[in-house]
Amino acid sequence: MTFRRATFITGIVVLCAWTLVPIYLIALGAVGGRPVVNSWPKPFLPPASFSLGTMRDFLDIAGVWTSALYSVEAAVLCMAFSILLGVPAGYALARFVFAGAAAYRLLVLLTRAFPVAILALPLTVGFIRLGLYDTPLGVSLMHTALALPFAVLVSASLFQAIPKELEEAAWVFGCSPVRAFLRVVLPLALPGIAATAIFAFVISWNEVFAASVLTVRHKTLTAYLLSVLSESPLHVQFAGGFVLIIPSVLFIFLVRKRLFSMWGIANR
């Protein structure tokens, strides 16, 4: 056991605690009911008062299922838009030499630097004019703007990792450019593209500010919970938080390898 090894293990423990402790506390609150939420210190193991009652109560709140459906609708649309727009843009960035490619790379990221709060009012007015206000489609467009930079840059790095010679070989052996893309490039990029799609889904699923501003009656789950749960007891709020976390954690867990490889951390 060297010093380096000890540091390494400590680092891993700290990083795990960083993400796992909050999730654990939320889960505890969600299943432990009122006594656990108010007690201190928190029990380490699932408490004696363990019950799924709170969760069931939460899911019975009027409108939760409907807003979850809106959330899914917005997230799926956001996913589709991000892929349909982001993948071709990423391909162009990876394969073609054009003036301003480097600037475009940076500009794409800058959209994330622009605060949504400032955009909220003009966006609302614009969406009302276009008839997009208070629709999942409108929310998904806003979310696409948030997810697109990742979709573009991640798919660009995906395509860059596929040697150009593979495409050229396909051209030589009888493929048109479109067919070469479909037969050779796409199958190789597909796992990465799927991961990008899920990432876009999660971004949309978790987003609350734009969703709250752009909807009134057709609120997504996050926005709905924000408005409904602010007056609920704490343990119900925890249950809501837990329900929100589960899909994100699950999805990210499923595509973790892909996300790692996309961000340049070798996993092969």
Add this chain to the structure above:
Amino acid sequence: MAAIIIDNVTKSFGRFVALERVDLHVADAEFVALLGPSGCGKTTLLRIIAGLETQSSGRVQIGGRDVSALAPRKRGLAMVFQNYAVFPHMTVRQNVGFGLRMAGADPARIERQVARAAALLHIEPNLDRYPAQLSGGQRQRVAVARALAIEPSVLLMDEPLSNLDALLRLEMRAELKSVLREAGTTTIYVTHDQTEAMGLADRIAVLHAGRIQQIGPPAEVYALPATTFVGGFVGSPPMNFLTLAVTNRQVRLGALTLAPPAGSEGQIVLGVRPEDLQPSAAAEGFPFAVRVAEPLGSHIVLTGESAGQWVRVIVPPEPPVRPGVTMHLRPRLDRVVWMDPASGAAIGRGEGRKLGTEAAGD
């Protein structure tokens, strides 16, 4: 029947001229090697023939058809890439059959052709494996099999052996030669390895700085280089070049008096291969001060000085030669070439002598 005619092809990238007015005629079923150092334009020329790059001007004809503006898939050729470019998500079988599948061949024919190509390159046991499970040499074979499976009339190869280790390269070289001779495919083979070019090709085209310096059979390119560049690039160790003064239409070198081609004045470059310099008596040769001796088993390579210029000589392993001694050398006069010192071009080619039958034999 697929002769290739490259007619006055120029390619420039911005201000950089990669190929300048290149003409090359490759006969049907001929094997031509494009030989040159990196950056000489040989790969660019190959990619222009394949249609992966577009020439700035000039035309390319394959089998009497002008393909200058055609997409790669419409040119009727196959290619082996330097990094093999074997599709990683397909099995070897699917890789080899890829070209036929894209052409819409019927399954029975695909299977037949794949089996034949696989047998030719000894990869039958690997047909159902994925490229990631294969070694570099096996992947190389898959790439060649994929090219041969479509029975192309033209085969382009871009340094296909450069990623293999030395022993495997030698083995693949011999195998490629026999396989391609049997198939009767017109082949253009890009390489920077002069022994590869010499060993494989019917003719070699030596490129330098975007121009073809010389085209000819290996023995001719070796014995009668058209420029000092060719003499220096082809052959290992390279040809010796001695810049000498011409006085009264004679060139003196040690005890030797040589007759340069008619009309030469001032200075002239004498070119002679290391193995064409033979130890001689002092009265019949020129002095050579040995600096380094490299015994290579079958022969010794000597590096030293004559007339103030570096010279390399190949001598038999016996008797051994020690560095520091001065010996005398005599060139085989029938194998000497003369070059212009300013342009580096050969002088009097084809006037003085023809290549002997002994040297021209394959």
